Amino acid sequence: MSLPLSGVTIVDFTRILSGPFATMILADLGATVIKIERPGSGDGARTLPPLKDGKSGYFAAVNRGKRSLALDFDIDTDRALLDRIIARADVLVENFRPGVMDRRNLGWELLHARHPELVYASVTGFGQTGPDAKRAAYDVIVQARSGLMDRTGTQEVPRRAGSSFGDLSGGMFLAQGILAALYDRARTGLGRRVDVSMLDAQLALMEQAVPRAAMGATPPPHPSRHPAIAPCEAIQASDGSFVLAAGTEAQFERLCLVLDLPIAGDARFADNAARLANARLLKRLIEAVTLDHTRSHWLPRMTAAGVPCAPIQAMDQVMKDPQLGARNMIVDVLDRYGRASFKAAGNPIKMSGMEDPPARPAAPELDGNRADILRWLEKG
Amino acid sequence: MSLPLSGVTIVDFTRILSGPFATMILADLGATVIKIERPGSGDGARTLPPLKDGKSGYFAAVNRGKRSLALDFDIDTDRALLDRIIARADVLVENFRPGVMDRRNLGWELLHARHPELVYASVTGFGQTGPDAKRAAYDVIVQARSGLMDRTGTQEVPRRAGSSFGDLSGGMFLAQGILAALYDRARTGLGRRVDVSMLDAQLALMEQAVPRAAMGATPPPHPSRHPAIAPCEAIQASDGSFVLAAGTEAQFERLCLVLDLPIAGDARFADNAARLANARLLKRLIEAVTLDHTRSHWLPRMTAAGVPCAPIQAMDQVMKDPQLGARNMIVDVLDRYGRASFKAAGNPIKMSGMEDPPARPAAPELDGNRADILRWLEKG
The missing domain is CATH 3.40.50.10540 (Crotonobetainyl-coa:carnitine coa-transferase; domain 1)
Structure with missing residues (x-):
């Protein structure tokens, strides 16, 4: 061909x-x-x-x-x-x-x-x-x-x-x-x-910045959080940051399990809209756990649980990325x-x-x- | 059709x-x-x-x-x-x-x-x-x-x-x-x-991050400067920042004219490679002038002189941009x-x-x- x-x-x-x-x-x-x-x-x-x-x-x-x-x-x-x-x-x-x-x-x-x-x-x-x-x-x-x-x-x-x-x-x-x-x-x-x-x-x-601006609903920029999904941002571990994203209810439940976060049933985190509204609090609760261990502790555990996550790679790491x-x-x-x-x-x-x-x-x-x-x- | x-x-x-x-x-x-x-x-x-x-x-x-x-x-x-x-x-x-x-x-x-x-x-x-x-x-x-x-x-x-x-x-x-x-x-x-x-x-x-990384030549990230062109970055005026980019010799000469910068013939700024090597000094020399006036002073003057420049627009300004x-x-x-x-x-x-x-x-x-x-x- x-x-x-x-x-x-x-x-x-x-x-x-x-x-x-x-x-x-x-x-x-x-x-x-x-x-x-x-x-x-x-x-x-x-x-x-x-x-x-x-x-x-x-x-x-x-x-x-x-x-x-x-x-x-x-x-x-x-x-x-x-x-x-x-x-x-x-x-x-x-x-x-x-x-x-x-x-x-x-x-x-x-x-x-x-x-x-x-x-x-x-x-x-x-x-x-x-x-x-x-x-x-x-x-x-x-x-x-x-x-x-x-x-x-x-x-x-x-x-x-x-x-x-x-x-x-x-x-x-x-x-x-x-x-x-x-x-x-x-x-x-x-x-x-x-x-x-x-x-x-x-x-x-x-993307959504245009419809948002027309509605007068432009949020202040956030360093790493997605404007429409939470949690979906950089998170601190004991030795630096990594990113995680839980865009579905199933992913969020699995994240809570991995972190042993007792917030199932909490109305403030009941769905994506609620989590977005309480995104700062949610991040603090997550980091209260993640700060206890390194990135190399968390990334394989989250991956195994099916929680989307990744290291924030510098270019020398990108060049050796096995998937790429x-x-x-x-x-x-x-x-x-x-x-x-x-x-x-x-x-x-x-x-x-x-x-x-x-x-x-x-x-x-x-x-x-x-x-x-x-x-x-x-x-x- | x-x-x-x-x-x-x-x-x-x-x-x-x-x-x-x-x-x-x-x-x-x-x-x-x-x-x-x-x-x-x-x-x-x-x-x-x-x-x-x-x-x-x-x-x-x-x-x-x-x-x-x-x-x-x-x-x-x-x-x-x-x-x-x-x-x-x-x-x-x-x-x-x-x-x-x-x-x-x-x-x-x-x-x-x-x-x-x-x-x-x-x-x-x-x-x-x-x-x-x-x-x-x-x-x-x-x-x-x-x-x-x-x-x-x-x-x-x-x-x-x-x-x-x-x-x-x-x-x-x-x-x-x-x-x-x-x-x-x-x-x-x-x-x-x-x-x-x-x-x-x-x-x-x-883009160039890949060939650079392979050569072991990844520069530290800069907030706004282009990694291969100088000056090409955010510049302070008296009331905030705007961006300018002088990617050709003619544009750089016109920029020097608008700013009344007496650096023509200075070897440190003689070509793009020299300007890149001295980008921080160059930025300081430019801002020593631009800080004296507002963005609305500089943008029309640079535009008239043919120096590429732009306001750093928030989305509400973008929505009213006449070109868009x-x-x-x-x-x-x-x-x-x-x-x-x-x-x-x-x-x-x-x-x-x-x-x-x-x-x-x-x-x-x-x-x-x-x-x-x-x-x-x-x-x-």
């Missing part, structure tokens, strides 16, 4: 993270991604840390398995080459600010008229429309403006969620939009324009000589008939695939 | 958040989603806060536009009805723990043999394989185990990122897997099994009588030829679409 996106060719103008993350997902699913880069320096992510032997692990992780062609749009022969690639591509992806592609005669209207079957996808900070469409954004801008930082930290010490969700969320929704447009095109023969904003995407992941290992979620990214070079997260989409190799092909050298791409174009 | 997933029918066994979020995305793109619920209580999210008139805003937001049918698998007539729906469906989605669907004779092997064209998708805490496959998970479990809490808070005060990324990430990758499988099926006629783990999905969003308003990102969810009932985040995937209505159809009443679904089955 071939990969689900085998035969799909993507011409990719994106740089740094949001767009490249989307095309990484599509490459992992089997698409051929041709990365068009600026001659000389290429994608700015090529120099972002962590670096090893002058190569960026950041770039390698997000651009694994893509091909690179360096082109200068102002040079006629380069532009002619680009036009030939676009004519053969199924999808064009870009993350320039609105207007930049139009000024290069690479805008949606023009290309859609020429190539009605081309899917044209853009991810930008704020989208193609609206008063702030032309402003630049970075992850932290989107996290701040979407309410995520307010929900993560405190007003005194604002905190960014610990990964670049502003970029990644935009990339995820972009990948979904491209996939939906490809499915649609398989039936209609027509490409669509997909327009994703990082700010919109981040808001779309704010069994799922092939820490993969090697090869270098150009086929040697393991960097580690990266694997593909979380496991699919029947789709290989899930533990080593992923290298990210391209700048302009490293020119000869191959020319040969592919010649084949017509 | 019809919606990209028009004509696609999804039979949806999922509850709470990860699975329902995936099918919400697909419903927004035009799929018909038939939610199969337990008679009596239905999806547990129906009672999760925020509540209004006894209805859950959480449930309404995530289940907008779906249809509901309550079925008891142990009753023969109900089971026969379910079998007829599955025979007509394009996609089956479930988020039970591994083994549950098999025990109900609804497992992948059996259904794939009967309906080779059916896409069969599962999202679970830890996936269908590996030592922890059968364990239950909640958002906070996944955030803790994946390293996200460690990267968001401190070892002393562990913090959950302020939205349920553990669930939502699983839902996003599940949606992508389903879409890729549908595209593939349009060519091959064969359905695939999609297997997504919330833990895998969360790890896939840890212009993008139709705060939508009404209607009730069964067609009245605006709850607010929710809109669809961040904007697509040509795809309507983006400011009001979204209601989430279903439990078993509220039985008659419609029976009629659709009769039509054959």
Whole structure:
């Protein structure tokens, strides 16, 4: 069985993270991604840390398995080459600010008229429309403006969620939009324009915060407790914290058994709504017991009893997590000589008939695939 | 033009958040989603806060536009009805723990043999394989185990990122897997099994933390600074914090101009790598200026100069954000009588030829679409 996106060719103008993350997902699913880069320096992510032997692990992780062609749009022969690639591509992806592609005669209207079957996808900070469409954004801008930082930290010490969700969320929704447009095109023969904003995407992941805010019912942020489930938070043991979550009555009863907590039948903890209303008291009662022993005492006991729980792992522990290992979620990214070079997260989409190799092909050298791409174009 | 997933029918066994979020995305793109619920209580999210008139805003937001049918698998007539729906469906989605669907004779092997064209998708805490496959998970479990809490808070005060990324990430990758499988099926006629783990999905969003950890180069978590870009963090003004990000040399030069910072030519800030190495000093120099004025002084000036910046918005400000308003990102969810009932985040995937209505159809009443679904089955 071939990969689900085998035969799909993507011409990719994106740089740094949001767009490249989307095309990484599509490459992992089997698409051929041709990365068009600026001659000389290429994608700015090529120099972002962590670096090893002058190569960026950041770039390698997000651009694994893509091909690179360096082109200068102002040079006629380069532009002619680009036009030939676009004519053969199924999808064009870009993350320039609105207007930049139009000024290069690479805008949606023009290309859609020429190539009605081309899917044209853009991810930008704020989208193609609206008063702030032309402003630049970075992850932290989107996290701040979407309410995520307010929900993560405190007003005194604002905190960014610990990964670049502003970029990644935009990339995820972009990948979904491209996939939906490809499915649609398989039936209609027509490409669509997909327009994703990082700010919109981040808001779309704010979940219950939106209905709550509209009802004037935004609770103050809590460091670790889920806003709708209790107990579901970080709990202190004698040697540090771990998390537990009892989201069903059965799980809560089992938790009470493990802790020998005599609160069965107590109206203050009779159901999730009551436990939420008394969450601080409940946490204190739980910690009155858990503080007597270490995490390594509690975690196996709770696990054995079927109470969802976990250590708060630092990244070095995450890298050795047996479940992630069994799922092939820490993969090697090869270098150009086929040697393991960097580690990266694997593909979380496991699919029947789709290989899930533990080593992923290298990210391209700048302009490293020119000869191959020319040969592919010649084949017509 | 019809919606990209028009004509696609999804039979949806999922509850709470990860699975329902995936099918919400697909419903927004035009799929018909038939939610199969337990008679009596239905999806547990129906009672999760925020509540209004006894209805859950959480449930309404995530289940907008779906249809509901309550079925008891142990009753023969109900089971026969379910079998007829599955025979007509394009996609089956479930988020039970591994083994549950098999025990109900609804497992992948059996259904794939009967309906080779059916896409069969599962999202679970830890996936269908590996030592922890059968364990239950909640958002906070996944955030803790994946390293996200460690990267968001401190070892002393562990913090959950302020939205349920553990669930939502699983839902996003599940949606992508389903879409890729549908595209593939349009060519091959064969359905695939999609297997997504919330833990895998969360790890896939840890970005550079994975290559860094493998290199032994995990920096201590910082409340708001991006680990690879400086300046890119929360900055104090006289009345509170805002964020700014200068990710290019041009943006950094403009920032220095706005602040009248005389550090052009200073080797300590000559490029991003130097600024990262001196990020604390740089922040102090910036705040020595910004602390003299309010946020409403600095934000318009930086915006005018083209320096990416934003207020750290609380949710009530987010709800009134003009850019999000212009993008139709705060939508009404209607009730069964067609009245605006709850607010929710809109669809961040904007697509040509795809309507983006400011009001979204209601989430279903439990078993509220039985008659419609029976009629659709009769039509054959």
